[in-house]
Amino acid sequence: MINIAVLGYGTVGSGVVEVIRTNQDIVNKRSGQDIKIKYVLDLREFPGDPVQEILVHDYNVILNDPEVDIVVEVMGGLNPAYNFVKSALEAGKSVCTSNKELVAAHGAELLAIAKEKNLNFLFEASVGGGIPIIRPLNQSLTADEITEITGILNGTTNYILSKMTDEGSDFDSVLKQAQELGYAERNPEADVEGYDACRKIAILTSLVLGKQVDYQDIYTEGITKITDAEIKYAKALGGSIKLLGMSKFVDGTVYSMVSPFIIGKDHPLATVNGVFNGIFINGNVLGDTMFYGSGAGKLPTASAVVSDVVDAVKHQGTNIMTIWDSEKVALGDMDTFNCRYFVRTKSKKAEVEAAFGTVSYVTVEGLDEVAFLTENMTEGDFNQKVKALDMIYRLRTAL
Amino acid sequence: MINIAVLGYGTVGSGVVEVIRTNQDIVNKRSGQDIKIKYVLDLREFPGDPVQEILVHDYNVILNDPEVDIVVEVMGGLNPAYNFVKSALEAGKSVCTSNKELVAAHGAELLAIAKEKNLNFLFEASVGGGIPIIRPLNQSLTADEITEITGILNGTTNYILSKMTDEGSDFDSVLKQAQELGYAERNPEADVEGYDACRKIAILTSLVLGKQVDYQDIYTEGITKITDAEIKYAKALGGSIKLLGMSKFVDGTVYSMVSPFIIGKDHPLATVNGVFNGIFINGNVLGDTMFYGSGAGKLPTASAVVSDVVDAVKHQGTNIMTIWDSEKVALGDMDTFNCRYFVRTKSKKAEVEAAFGTVSYVTVEGLDEVAFLTENMTEGDFNQKVKALDMIYRLRTAL
Numbered sequence: 001m002i003n004i005a006v007l008g009y010g011t012v013g014s015g016v017v018e019v020i021r022t023n024q025d026i027v028n029k030r031s032g033q034d035i036k037i038k039y040v041l042d043l044r045e046f047p048g049d050p051v052q053e054i055l056v057h058d059y060n061v062i063l064n065d066p067e068v069d070i071v072v073e074v075m076g077g078l079n080p081a082y083n084f085v086k087s088a089l090e091a092g093k094s095v096c097t098s099n100k101e102l103v104a105a106h107g108a109e110l111l112a113i114a115k116e117k118n119l120n121f122l123f124e125a126s127v128g129g130g131i132p133i134i135r136p137l138n139q140s141l142t143a144d145e146i147t148e149i150t151g152i153l154n155g156t157t158n159y160i161l162s163k164m165t166d167e168g169s170d171f172d173s174v175l176k177q178a179q180e181l182g183y184a185e186r187n188p189e190a191d192v193e194g195y196d197a198c199r200k201i202a203i204l205t206s207l208v209l210g211k212q213v214d215y216q217d218i219y220t221e222g223i224t225k226i227t228d229a230e231i232k233y234a235k236a237l238g239g240s241i242k243l244l245g246m247s248k249f250v251d252g253t254v255y256s257m258v259s260p261f262i263i264g265k266d267h268p269l270a271t272v273n274g275v276f277n278g279i280f281i282n283g284n285v286l287g288d289t290m291f292y293g294s295g296a297g298k299l300p301t302a303s304a305v306v307s308d309v310v311d312a313v314k315h316q317g318t319n320i321m322t323i324w325d326s327e328k329v330a331l332g333d334m335d336t337f338n339c340r341y342f343v344r345t346k347s348k349k350a351e352v353e354a355a356f357g358t359v360s361y362v363t364v365e366g367l368d369e370v371a372f373l374t375e376n377m378t379e380g381d382f383n384q385k386v387k388a389l390d391m392i393y394r395l396r397t398a399l
Numbered sequence: 400m401i402n403i404a405v406l407g408y409g410t411v412g413s414g415v416v417e418v419i420r421t422n423q424d425i426v427n428k429r430s431g432q433d434i435k436i437k438y439v440l441d442l443r444e445f446p447g448d449p450v451q452e453i454l455v456h457d458y459n460v461i462l463n464d465p466e467v468d469i470v471v472e473v474m475g476g477l478n479p480a481y482n483f484v485k486s487a488l489e490a491g492k493s494v495c496t497s498n499k500e501l502v503a504a505h506g507a508e509l510l511a512i513a514k515e516k517n518l519n520f521l522f523e524a525s526v527g528g529g530i531p532i533i534r535p536l537n538q539s540l541t542a543d544e545i546t547e548i549t550g551i552l553n554g555t556t557n558y559i560l561s562k563m564t565d566e567g568s569d570f571d572s573v574l575k576q577a578q579e580l581g582y583a584e585r586n587p588e589a590d591v592e593g594y595d596a597c598r599k600i601a602i603l604t605s606l607v608l609g610k611q612v613d614y615q616d617i618y619t620e621g622i623t624k625i626t627d628a629e630i631k632y633a634k635a636l637g638g639s640i641k642l643l644g645m646s647k648f649v650d651g652t653v654y655s656m657v658s659p660f661i662i663g664k665d666h667p668l669a670t671v672n673g674v675f676n677g678i679f680i681n682g683n684v685l686g687d688t689m690f691y692g693s694g695a696g697k698l699p700t701a702s703a704v705v706s707d708v709v710d711a712v713k714h715q716g717t718n719i720m721t722i723w724d725s726e727k728v729a730l731g732d733m734d735t736f737n738c739r740y741f742v743r744t745k746s747k748k749a750e751v752e753a754a755f756g757t758v759s760y761v762t763v764e765g766l767d768e769v770a771f772l773t774e775n776m777t778e779g780d781f782n783q784k785v786k787a788l789d790m791i792y793r794l795r796t797a798l
Contacts, residue, residue, distance in 0.1 A: 030541040130685040132539035140531035142429040143705035271670045286529040286702040293688030303685040306542030
């Protein structure tokens, strides 16, 4: 019998309780033990909910109960999650978490404590919701030098961009609709400004490198400036706009960013629409691979958390090797990052050509302006050249 | 230091040697040990190839060398692979294999020996080439009741169907082209008749159920009868034809088959084209997920084999729990399998409606015949009703 405690009875926490209760037989069989939820921690009361019987308000009840083997942290945020998780590990309890802020900020430290104590700190649900990505990256893609990891890591922004593309609606009205449907938070900043995707690509990149990538260092640009015009140009270019969390590993330099990109229709991520997430990986011997699924939502996220619980039970007393040292990685300067840029400008074609030489023009009915695609060039070079133009907007592309 | 021996220096075997040599530092770091290829077994000589220095022709040299920790079996076929692998495990060596025939036929038995001996028998490369699927299924999708696992599991047939779709070419000429490019074997039967996909869906289904699914029991239909007409009808229906290995778990009944299907353009597998593979999984809490990548080829397959080697090194002395008992699963009768059928017939619409009631007709320019899509019905019901018609061909659909 393995006793677990769930910290937080919000969306994911109630999902974890539901998944374990619904699939109790399967979970027991696959972990080889009977798994019992002994406590749920929440400050609130839930009258009428059976969880009330195992609800506690004081974390010390859990921390000081030697019968609790595994702590499931699904509260989110850094405080008090960080202290709760750290003290749980120090008290000899393995931890499974869905908390991307916590993992991005303190992953290396918490993994080191788990290793020292012969425990496990697992965080499959922190990136890609229900999509298995942390464990495959850590345990399956081990024969390759990873050259790129690029993901559609935020369902809210992907839903908004998909809707704008399908229906020709503008950003604000689609955001409002997404909020009404519960796909976007009332304060949508973390999603639409790319902060959520930034934590996630920081975690993935740290795991690829085995070193610490600070999310604060990652260039992050959201989607709030994308208008119907950009959507139309993307279509005219035979592609679509996606908010990508991307890390490219080029000759020892790591470029890491969150940015909207125009991607071509043959890109493996092109068909990842709506609230779905997708993570594309290229390895030097594996070639291209892609993982697709529900990147958020109560039950898919809880499914990933419970898969961590099963893994923690299977590895009681053995630390699962995860290489993520606290040594910090210096990211490559965005000025040396290479891509093709799409530009809308009020300038004339002659000015564009004076600045950029040969470009590919793009036209969209009803838009009386010059728009073009540059050749492949560095961001520094691009920024220098574009100064000569009266630019309306520019987008990076992976065309 | 961990010594490994590679059995077979064909396409995959030479790939394994190349991957370990190319990515030696990465592989050592991720496994936490120095990995050395001590022997390569092959009956042939390879003059001029550095492998010659470690080449042996007698398996007993490997079997009797206590320094060999891990045996990599990449010869293919049942004999002598089965005896070699079994004796390696009995001699206390973990085994990593890419051999789908071996795993489909003897997986349960070899896993039991590995467990008893506290070793590992790993076979990531046996399904989906470089795509991580065996380990995710075994270790990540553990919180779910799997309701469906459906894959494009054979690159050769997917290449042929993609080419027929893109270029309007006929089966025979595309097959010839595929053979010239090395995408199809000189004897293509195992691919085009679905036998290869059949072994793979047998392995995946056995892992989902934790019990033995005999590949001989799986209904298997290939793509040799698909003509340009079917391709055109599939397009007219807004979909495409894919050879699917499919298992559906419906109310305790397991339907398992390999069959060409018409799938809609929104199906997650619709964009898996050319030699790529894709595996779609639905779980009762996870929802839909999909894994995509190179399903074959020297280096992608070798990448998966070497990831197993890394895992075996990390788990020296510990058996990785894999639930696959020898207890045999009785598959559901195809007569009770439910889907919508597409039918081409020489009969008249009145006869069609007399037999099937309401149907959806499909027309394609230049084809002067009746073609239609049935409602959802059981295969037994369909076979009964279609007897009244002069049928040209029928296809299962997932529309």
